[in-house]
Amino acid sequence: MLENFDEGIPQKIINSKSFGKSKTYSNLLLYLVDCSKTGNIPKETTIASDIFGKSTFDPGESTLIRVYLYNLRKKIADYYKNEGKNDEMVLEIPKGGYEVHFVKRQPKKVEQAKKYYRLSLILLALLASSVILNIWGWRQQDTAVKPSGTIPGKSLWVDILDDDIPALVVLGDLFVYNEFDPNLNMHRTIRDPLINSAKEFENFINQHPEMVERTNDLSYAFLIRNSAAWIKSLTRLFLADDKNFNIRVMSRFNPKELQDHNIVVVGMLKTFGLFINYFNHSKFKLTSDSTIEYYDEKVQQLKSYSSIGNADSYHTDYGLAAKIPGPNNNVIFMFGGLWDTAASQSLKNFTDPLLSQQLEQEMKNELGEVPQYFEVLFEVSGIDRMELNTKILHLHKVSATPNVWDPK
Template sequence: MTSENSQKRLLEKILSSKEFSHSKIYQTYLTYLVEAACSGKELKETTIAIEVFGKDARFNPAEDTIVRSHTYTLRKKLESYYYNEGKEDKYRLKIPKGHYETTFVPVSDTYHPKTLFLKILRNFPLLIIAALCVLLGLLWKQQKDLETELRCYHITGKDDPIWGEYLQSNLPVLIAVGDHFLFNEYSEKYRQTITIRDPSINSMDEFQSLFPDERVVPSPEPYFPYHSIWSIPPVLSLLYSVHVNPILRKSTDLNPQILDEYNIIFLGSIKTLYTLKHTVFIKSHFHYEISPHKVIYSPPDTLGTQIFETTLHSRGPNEDLVLALKLPGPNKNAVFIIASYHSLGAPEIANYLASPSRRADFERRFREKFGEMPKYFEALFRVTGIDKTAFHTEILIFNKIHSDDSADIS
């Protein structure tokens, strides 16, 4: 601790510096603070305002910040002084933040600017090595965090036994989304054109065969039922996880001429298969009826058939039949069909087949019967649940299909 005389000499040196010599108010304020500290006087903001800045007893610190603002500036001026003219001083005058008592603090040689610079320069190689170690540690942690995050998005590999042809395809992948057939007709009753959806009519040919004398126009706007839309996300996630960007089309846009140009995935209602229904009838052992909801399975080399039916959709307990067919296309391409009668089934089976963990039992059954998970197959599922929420999935039929269009009995 310095004596009072030493403090006065140090104060005079500061006051005569360039930083303070032209600022009478800060000379006065600093002198006041140092003398108060020497005399042991307790300082408050109100006391300083009255005795230094000429305020009266009505001074309110909450409304007037003159003391705090001048104290802030005084600290900055002291910092500037010790950075320039006072950098060689052995003692430094400090005004702690939040207080007004001044103290003279001895300066250790360890923190002298020149000494500190020389020490840093001398240890520069060590500092570089330490910085590189920290940087490498941060990069390693970032890499591990990224790998952990990517594992959340990685669903399967390109050699997936069910989706392999689509994940490493030389052909573009086309997702055909089932859309209902709608038609427009001018209504005399409403005196405007109305859009009509008749569940028993699923193409222009069917309409004309039932009502040959009526004049209607197909609606230019598509309508996608629930089971088409909510079957898409798991399949897109699967494809995007290996950077395959599919083309999306309405099922009404498909025609026989393009069936050999893509690896095709159909998602949606059985009623919206349209062109692809011929592929189902020719390439698989399934046939289906729209009304009533009926799937007929006719394996080769047998006289019998198996018939599976489901009721109409309700908002309560529901069951649905879902065809899952991976069939050989006309040009060594693949046609994958996931189609159901109601909105319950197709989204559930799309999720089921896109998840390696969920479909483990499905693959196990094929391997037990055929010794492998075949490239092409046909399967029928029954899905039960409430409204659109599935609770149980049952495999009714599973069968291997050869690329030469023959099939094994299951």
């Protein structure tokens, strides 16, 4: 049961400028207050059902409720920093639970005394640790990687870096399956470039029923060798802005996560899984034979782009970078290539300080601004994935309407 309950406090917070005008967060706060009044503290599944209408909800699969509670606590904290800074009674939702508390604010003198005491302890701790840190830093200065606090090209990433929604990086991985070879009397792990998902493997078996007894899918997949470089680039970018992120491989990506995160997808386009639906609403089309098609309205001509050459020597590849709205006021960033060469270079154009600045300028020259959402087609050429040259072929502003995730 709530102690020191004041009926007017929740409504006062909801009506404040700091809280904003979100009906969802207002309903969530009033719901938690009502539950706390009766001592019936809800679980995540109950909140998901009562507030968001999700009859089936698995907290282990989705962080939706935790994200909303994180943002709700932040809104309440903003209120007490501004309009409610002189309120005698404070509404709190302690971390780790969903019970609302009403707490009397301590007198300023007591608060200040505690503040000075805590500050003294912090200063002593900093003084004691500074010597250790200086010695450690001196020893490590030749090898340490220090992310820059200034991020050139940050406007390209601002929606993800400055958002409270958790960030998730999804890496396109390669599907493999097990096959028994009767001639060699042994099992082999097979990577078929025409089979890139469990669904395509199922179609393959349906078309070749004689393979049913000889093959089976596996519980693991293979990462593309450039995956380490992709994670390194994104780690530098995120750490420079004090932003954490999680990592998934596409074969283990749960579609439920699509609504709960800002997402960065990197990989060959054929490994994009459900994100391949993007092409249903793009000006670019991806054909079944790994060709990107584009109808150029300026010259009234359909253009086709396919990788040329040997990936281990001189070759030309094509890559796509797209930033689009997600289905739940989140952001989806995609970096893909017909081969991994263009996937890597597409990402590098957005994470390398110099290249990202040049890209921002190209957008301003072509579109008059750096739009919130866009899509870019790159031509990438070079030798053995090194010494790569990049050329922007087509650049478009994308509508803010999140219809990408609607069936066409």
